[in-house]
Amino acid sequence: MLRGLAGLVPAGAASVLVDGGGEQDGRRAALATRLAAALTASGRACARLAGAGTGIPGGVSGVVLADGPGWRAARSWDVVIWLRTGPAGRPAGGPGGAGGAVVQDGEDRADIVIDMHDPHWPVIRRVAAPLAARGPWYLTETRAFFSCRAATWNAKFGDDMPAYAAAVSRAGLRRGGAVVDIGCGTGRALPALRAAVGPDGTVIAADLTPEMLAEARPQAVAARAALVLADARRLPFPDASADALFAAGLVDHLPDTEAGLTELARVTRPGGLLVLFHPSGRAALAARHGRALSADEPLALGPLRGSTAATGWRLTAYDDGEDRFFALAVRR
Numbered sequence: 001m002l003r004g005l006a007g008l009v010p011a012g013a014a015s016v017l018v019d020g021g022g023e024q025d026g027r028r029a030a031l032a033t034r035l036a037a038a039l040t041a042s043g044r045a046c047a048r049l050a051g052a053g054t055g056i057p058g059g060v061s062g063v064v065l066a067d068g069p070g071w072r073a074a075r076s077w078d079v080v081i082w083l084r085t086g087p088a089g090r091p092a093g094g095p096g097g098a099g100g101a102v103v104q105d106g107e108d109r110a111d112i113v114i115d116m117h118d119p120h121w122p123v124i125r126r127v128a129a130p131l132a133a134r135g136p137w138y139l140t141e142t143r144a145f146f147s148c149r150a151a152t153w154n155a156k157f158g159d160d161m162p163a164y165a166a167a168v169s170r171a172g173l174r175r176g177g178a179v180v181d182i183g184c185g186t187g188r189a190l191p192a193l194r195a196a197v198g199p200d201g202t203v204i205a206a207d208l209t210p211e212m213l214a215e216a217r218p219q220a221v222a223a224r225a226a227l228v229l230a231d232a233r234r235l236p237f238p239d240a241s242a243d244a245l246f247a248a249g250l251v252d253h254l255p256d257t258e259a260g261l262t263e264l265a266r267v268t269r270p271g272g273l274l275v276l277f278h279p280s281g282r283a284a285l286a287a288r289h290g291r292a293l294s295a296d297e298p299l300a301l302g303p304l305r306g307s308t309a310a311t312g313w314r315l316t317a318y319d320d321g322e323d324r325f326f327a328l329a330v331r332r
Contacts, residue, residue, distance in 0.1 A: 001114075001122055001144070002038040007135020008112060008127060009039065009063060009079060018067040019106055020083035027116060028083055032067035035081075039063050072106075082110035084125065084291070085117070108294065117290070121148070132255035139231065142253060143209050146185075150211035153186050160279040161188050167277040167326055168192035168246065177243030178202040182232050182264065183250040187216030187225070189277075193246060194223035204237075206230040233260055237267040244273040251276060257298040257307045265312035268331040274313060276304075278325040285325075299325065 009016060018032040036048040045062025052070040066074070084107060107113060113126040124141045132138075168189060173179055173196040181189050184205035193203050203225035207213050213227050220227050230236055232250060245264055254260035264274060276299070278285065286293040296303055301318055304327060308315045313329035 001124060001141065002034055004124060004135060004137030004140050005035055005081070005112070006038045006042055006044075007137055008131045009044075010131075010134075013061060013063070014078045015064040015075060016066075016079045016081065017071055017077040018065070018081045018083065019069060019072065019110070020081075021085045021116070025083070025085060027085065027119065028067045031081070031083065031114075032065055036063075036065050039065070069106075079112065079131070080106075080110045081112045081114060082107045084113055084115050108292070115289075127255055129256060133259070138233075138255045139208065146209040147211040150186070150209065150215045153212070153215060154188075157279075158186075158188070161191070163279040163324060164189045164248065164277070165192040165195075167248075167275065167324070168196050170326065171196075171244070171246070171273060171275040171328060173197055173244045173273065176200045178204070178241065179244040179246060180204045180206055180235075180237070180242050180267070181225075182206055182235075182245050182247045183208070183253070184216055185212050185248070187219030187223075189246055189248060190216070190219045190223040190225050194225065197243075202226075204228055206232070206235065208232070233263050235263055235267050239266055240269040240272075242268050242272060244268070244275065246275045246277070248277045248279075251298050251304075254298070257303075258311050261307055261311035261313065265331055270331050272331040274308075274329040274331070276325070276327040276329070279323070281322050281325050282320050284322060299327070 018028050021028040033048060036046045039046040047062065047064050049064060049066040111128040111131055112124065115123045115125045123145050124137060169192070175198045177197050178201065179193050179197055181193060181204070184190070184207045187205055190203060190205055197203060203223055205216055205220055205225045206228040207216070208231055210229060213229060216227060228236065232254065245268060251257060251260070268274065282297070282299055283293050294300070298304065298307065305315050308329045312332050314332055315327065315329045317326065317328035319326040
């Protein structure tokens, strides 16, 4: 994770603030110190500021790095890294908002959010669009998050398969067509996808994490689906080669939504379908992760309508219910 964070810091002179966490939380200072060491090890000059934020000394070159709320007003920071350490903050929507999901003051203005709920396994949860394309953080963080969970994923979520089948049925895939499950995970959609395209269709399951593909193999064998290790941002498929793409839980893991949707459009024929699905609605998922539900999230109606329109898709269905998220877009 530290290498990924270091790669996200802009080149040249840059200022970085590590904030969030509890006021007495030593993880904030520890992360700032370790990030400074990682930057120094990568060959970048780095000044680690201590104290309560009384001002940045002159003559400092390279990366300036501080931690804690005392530094917030010291300057306009190029990168703010926020530690999400627990559901301690204001309710979603402000006073009187829905219970469960919360957001810590300042998190919604941060450039990078790191989930520290499990202190032994910190995860980069969000990166602002201007930084998202920098460095290899997306590959390493995605694999780090899913690889250790692959073996127990079905035990936790295997009962979702009927919901996957319902989503595939609702999408109306073409019999005999070619469908790709992008970010297939353990392959919960594969039986339904095979049933939808029929015995003469083609089913491909693609995922970034080898351990997930290993868990998906039994479903893939039964569904006669090919398994492909692939990044959704750089798919190893020809232009206009797929009749439909099924993507469950994918969009929230893309570092740049429009870049990802553009790549999905590239491999889909005109008139082909993109099915976006999750077996929980956005509100339930946000509550599960202890965060606020925001109107500017990639899967909120306005942003999703805009990003699909900008990348060659036409959004034709949107259903954000309590127990599912389903959206359908047609390749223009």
